[in-house]
Amino acid sequence: xxxxxxxxxxxxxxxAVPLLLAPISALFPFAGLAWAVALVGTGASLIFAxxxxxxxxxxxxxxxxxxxxxxxxxxxxxxxxASSLTLVVMSGLGFLATLAARQLVTNEIAEKDIGKFYAxxxxxxxxxxxxxxxxxxxxxxVFLEISALASVILIGMGAGTDRRALIAGYHYLVIGAVGxxxxxxxxxxxxxxxxxxxxxxxxxxxxDAGGSAAIYVGFGFMVAGILVKAAIFPVxxxxxxxxxxxxSAVSTLLASIATKAALYVLARILFTVFSGMPDxxxxxxxxVIVPLAVxxxxxxxxxxxxxxxxxxxxxxxxxAQIGYIALGLGLGTPASVSAAFIHIGNHALIKGGxxxxxxxxxxxxxxxxxxxxxxxxxxxxxxxxTAFLICGLSLAGLPLTAGFISKLYLVRAxxxxxxxxxxxxxxxxxxxxxxxxxxxxxxxxxxxxxARSPKLVENPAIYLPIWIVALGNIWFGIDASWLVSAxxxxxxxxxxISPGGGA
Amino acid sequence: MIEQLGDSWNYIIVIILMMTGLFIVIARTxxxxxxxxxxxxxxSVFLFYISLGKVAGGTAPILNGNPGxxxxxxxxxxxxxTAIVVGVATTALGLALILRIxxxxxxxxxxxxxxxxxxxxxxxxxxxxxxxSE
Numbered sequence: 001x002x003x004x005x006x007x008x009x010x011x012x013x014x015x016a017v018p019l020l021l022a023p024i025s026a027l028f029p030f031a032g033l034a035w036a037v038a039l040v041g042t043g044a045s046l047i048f049a050x051x052x053x054x055x056x057x058x059x060x061x062x063x064x065x066x067x068x069x070x071x072x073x074x075x076x077x078x079x080x081x082a083s084s085l086t087l088v089v090m091s092g093l094g095f096l097a098t099l100a101a102r103q104l105v106t107n108e109i110a111e112k113d114i115g116k117f118y119a120x121x122x123x124x125x126x127x128x129x130x131x132x133x134x135x136x137x138x139x140x141x142v143f144l145e146i147s148a149l150a151s152v153i154l155i156g157m158g159a160g161t162d163r164r165a166l167i168a169g170y171h172y173l174v175i176g177a178v179g180x181x182x183x184x185x186x187x188x189x190x191x192x193x194x195x196x197x198x199x200x201x202x203x204x205x206x207x208d209a210g211g212s213a214a215i216y217v218g219f220g221f222m223v224a225g226i227l228v229k230a231a232i233f234p235v236x237x238x239x240x241x242x243x244x245x246x247x248s249a250v251s252t253l254l255a256s257i258a259t260k261a262a263l264y265v266l267a268r269i270l271f272t273v274f275s276g277m278p279d280x281x282x283x284x285x286x287x288v289i290v291p292l293a294v295x296x297x298x299x300x301x302x303x304x305x306x307x308x309x310x311x312x313x314x315x316x317x318x319x320a321q322i323g324y325i326a327l328g329l330g331l332g333t334p335a336s337v338s339a340a341f342i343h344i345g346n347h348a349l350i351k352g353g354x355x356x357x358x359x360x361x362x363x364x365x366x367x368x369x370x371x372x373x374x375x376x377x378x379x380x381x382x383x384x385x386t387a388f389l390i391c392g393l394s395l396a397g398l399p400l401t402a403g404f405i406s407k408l409y410l411v412r413a414x415x416x417x418x419x420x421x422x423x424x425x426x427x428x429x430x431x432x433x434x435x436x437x438x439x440x441x442x443x444x445x446x447x448x449x450x451a452r453s454p455k456l457v458e459n460p461a462i463y464l465p466i467w468i469v470a471l472g473n474i475w476f477g478i479d480a481s482w483l484v485s486a487x488x489x490x491x492x493x494x495x496x497i498s499p500g501g502g503a
Numbered sequence: 504m505i506e507q508l509g510d511s512w513n514y515i516i517v518i519i520l521m522m523t524g525l526f527i528v529i530a531r532t533x534x535x536x537x538x539x540x541x542x543x544x545x546x547s548v549f550l551f552y553i554s555l556g557k558v559a560g561g562t563a564p565i566l567n568g569n570p571g572x573x574x575x576x577x578x579x580x581x582x583x584x585t586a587i588v589v590g591v592a593t594t595a596l597g598l599a600l601i602l603r604i605x606x607x608x609x610x611x612x613x614x615x616x617x618x619x620x621x622x623x624x625x626x627x628x629x630x631x632x633x634x635x636s637e
Binding site for chain 1 (some may be wrong): 579597603
């Protein structure tokens with residue numbers, strides 16, 4: 001009896017459990033207990049997400065009516081192959097990031113703030129899960145802001161070690177709020193023209209609105225708002241500072257799950273909400289999303305090549321990787337969208353591992369990770385540095401790593417569309433990314449540690465989670481069948497829900 | 504033309520407020536002024552939604568049993584209630600951050616802060632905030 005109640009309410013629980021545990025963790029005065037609460041919250045979400053994924057794997061669609069109000073009147077949560085894959089990736093990496101956070105935060109955040117830290121941590125997770133599941137355009141804005149405000153708190157907590165975190169948090173708050181407000185303006189236009197807030201219902205009603213300019217304006221505002229949240233070039237400027245000055249654990253969480261949720265929402269808006277006007281969406285994809293994505297790939301890679309601060313370097317590299325995902329969405333074919341989903345999963349693994357390892361270096365060195373402070377670190381912290389190396393190779397796309405699978409499917413999808421200019425740009429940018437990776441690896445492994453450098457101790461609580469992620473990178477590089485089939489199903493589902501069809 | 508303007512004057516106010524707010528966010532260097540601009544920008548969107556929900560000649564949407572009564576649409580107003588809460592939270596968090604920024608950098612002018620950032624990234628000792636709050 002109890003079990004079936006839990007099963008039927010899984011979508012609501014996935015949001016409710018982290019959100020309800022957040023104030024509980026804030027009340028605990030002890031860091032260990034607060035962490036345990038966060039671990040329970042993220043662990044439970046992982047189990048819920050896996051259960052949801054097992055149900056929807058084959059294309060089933062769960063529609064959950066909050067408060068038993070039928071859509072389109074009430075708020076609906078939808079879990080299908082596309083959202084459940086994103087949920088599994090996010091909750092899995094969220095759980096691993098929480099595991100790693102225990103040790104990473106002790107050096108960076110004052111003991112008395114740790115309860116509040118995990119409260120914000122759970123709010124970010126719960127908000128992002130809701131963002132992925134909700135099928136209500138306005139409810140999406142609420143989840144967007146829950147997760148954004150909590151992320152700002154987490155970023156600002158980096159002020160204990162570096163005061164620039166406050167500025168980074170403030171900029172993210174203002175830029176993010178402007179983005180979210182753009183999104184709300186768009187929803188207003190769409191609501192005025194269609195009279196509905198339910199995504200599938202909007203999709204069904206848009207053809208009746210007869211190509212009114214107000215629909216196009218709303219479309220533009222909504223997409224522009226989400227581009228800010230997904231940190232797609234040129235509205236990515238908040239991301240490098242936010243990721244690099246945030247506490248190490250927060251960089252891990254945000255890099256692996258926050259922009260992923262926004263990219264998923266972008267896919268939903270492009271392919272579900274506006275599936276009623278495919279011509280306009282196609283124009284937007286080929287004239288806006290694809291050029292911006294390619295621009296992001298190059299700007300991110302080139303900025304990373306010239307950056308000496310390691311955390312900021314990988315934040316720039318995230319901009320480039322987000323560009324690859326956006327490119328997959330922008331090409332708009334089932335193959336390219338499934339490549340985007342594959343890269344959503346793999347990039348979460350790669351950047352999660354990289355930022356955890358950087359956190360490990362920072363914790364051991366007690367200083368910011370820069371190219372100078374990492375000299376010879378490969379011999380001083382062999383376990384952490386080897387895991388970092390694996391994730392780095394995965395980022396470069398070496399065969400037998402997860403990153404290779406991403407590149408393979410993306411390149412195949414581009415070949416299918418016969419856009420050879422884009423193909424050559426992607427290949428050039430991949431080659432360029434080796435430049436900044438080599439720069440770090442050379443410093444870490446080829447140069448001897450400075451004389452009389454103190455002996456460093458490796459903490460299993462730090463390197464074990466990193467190794468889980470690193471082995472995940474190898475696992476998904478050798479046996480990618482689960483991720484690939486789930487991503488292909490996700491892409492198929494996204495394209496199937498067209499007016500009158502899927503609902 | 505002028506009649507049209509008369510009918511939709513509320514939307515014109517929305518646009519003026521929206522542009523004013525966005526301009527302040529972009530152009531001002533004072534962090535508090537930026538936040539004020541953000542609030543004006545958000546408020547313009549509130550007005551936009553409220554205008555959408557108002558039906559000309561419609562009364563407040565409270566059922567009075569008369570089938571012929573024309574009601575305004577309550578839904579946009581409810582949505583904006585939520586958006587106002589979000590806006591308040593954003594402003595509060597922003598002001599709290601500005602307080603901390605002022606403690607850490609001694610300024611709330613963006614150009615001065617950037618100059619300070621360039622000079623010394625860690626001018627204050629580790630964990631300055633604990634001492635400052637006590």
